[in-house]
Amino acid sequence: MNHKFKVDENKCIKCGLCVNDCLTGALEKNKDNLPFMKNPLKCIKCQHCFAICPNGAISIMGKNPEDSAAVKQINPDDILNLIQTRRSTRNYKQENVPKETIEKLKAMLNYVPTGCNFHKLHFSFIEDINVMDEFRVMVNNKLISLLNTKTVKFFADKLNKFAKYKDAFLNGEDVIFRGAPHLVVVSAPIESPCINQDGIIALSYFELYAKSLGLSTLWCGFCQAVLKLFPSFCEYLQIPKGYQPVYVMLFGIGNIEYKRATQPDEFTFTTIEQHEIEVGIFDKIKRFFWNFIR
Numbered sequence: 001m002n003h004k005f006k007v008d009e010n011k012c013i014k015c016g017l018c019v020n021d022c023l024t025g026a027l028e029k030n031k032d033n034l035p036f037m038k039n040p041l042k043c044i045k046c047q048h049c050f051a052i053c054p055n056g057a058i059s060i061m062g063k064n065p066e067d068s069a070a071v072k073q074i075n076p077d078d079i080l081n082l083i084q085t086r087r088s089t090r091n092y093k094q095e096n097v098p099k100e101t102i103e104k105l106k107a108m109l110n111y112v113p114t115g116c117n118f119h120k121l122h123f124s125f126i127e128d129i130n131v132m133d134e135f136r137v138m139v140n141n142k143l144i145s146l147l148n149t150k151t152v153k154f155f156a157d158k159l160n161k162f163a164k165y166k167d168a169f170l171n172g173e174d175v176i177f178r179g180a181p182h183l184v185v186v187s188a189p190i191e192s193p194c195i196n197q198d199g200i201i202a203l204s205y206f207e208l209y210a211k212s213l214g215l216s217t218l219w220c221g222f223c224q225a226v227l228k229l230f231p232s233f234c235e236y237l238q239i240p241k242g243y244q245p246v247y248v249m250l251f252g253i254g255n256i257e258y259k260r261a262t263q264p265d266e267f268t269f270t271t272i273e274q275h276e277i278e279v280g281i282f283d284k285i286k287r288f289f290w291n292f293i294r
């Protein structure tokens with residue numbers, strides 16, 4: 001494996017930061033205290049050596065330090081406000097998001113973290129409202145025929161939680177796509193070490209960056225279920241062979257404006273302090289079950 005690890009000896013101050021920050025021990029110092037790639041097979045291509053170098057002396061995989069984004073100080077209040085005021089949106093303008101904005105979103109996605117730096121996500125975008133309409137009609141038709149089969153009808157009526165969605169859907173409401181003009185599906189190779197986590201993290205970043213660009217989004221569990229139920233839609237969305245759809249996000253220009261943040265119920269938090277623990281056998285069994293169920 002050639003990582004093209006290069007050190008500009010005129011710039012390197014031999015501080016050793018790159019070697020110390022190398023997670024896997026792929027880098028070592030030579031007798032002149034210069035870093036070199038001792039164990040290329042161990043390198044996970046995280047580029048920490050490249051990012052940490054105070055002098056931009058390191059290049060790896062052909063990357064030029066001068067082409068990297070600089071580290072900026074960001075106002076924490078702005079980040080918090082972005083998180084507090086992001087909203088699931090179910091009302092969209094019937095127009096395409098400008099191409100340049102979608103390109104910005106795609107460029108951002110390259111920076112999301114992945115477990116073990118596996119970095120092999122795929123993103124399928126519907127960028128044209130007419131294509132979205134075609135997809136919407138195909139999905140809805142397929143679901144209507146499914147809901148009209150006797151067995152599904154029987155179970156759908158029993159599942160109270162979903163009954164109202166089913167009725168609204170059969171009355172012609174766009175329950176699945178909520179009139180969104182676009183969607184993005186994230187998929188990952190089935191051998192990914194952290195398949196679900198990677199995809200969900202990517203869409204979480206997408207949601208927030210999209211909001212900062214003036215867009216609205218909606219996590220779409222219903223469409224994710226449709227992809228699981230009808231794998232042929234994965235072909236329509238050009239999800240690569242050997243990849244599994246992880247989740248779907250709808251997006252577009254919102255047709256409504258939320259004026260303030262919500263005030264959600266608080267989650268539970270504990271601060272762990274030093275203490276003795278004694279766990280009974282039944283609690284041990286229950287904990288094992290809670291950890292592994294689903």
Ligand SMILES: Cc1cc2nc3c(=O)[nH]c(=O)nc-3n(C[C@H](O)[C@H](O)[C@H](O)COP(=O)(O)O)c2cc1C
Pocket residue numbers: 086087088089090178218219220221222223262
């Ligand atoms: C994983 C996930 C899946 C979701 N799937 C859907 C969906 O299929 N349809 C929908 O209308 N909302 C969906 N939502 C949105 C939630 O219902 C929404 O978060 C909730 O209504 C609270 O609104 P908020 O996101 O504005 O705080 C989903 C949210 C998450 C996190």
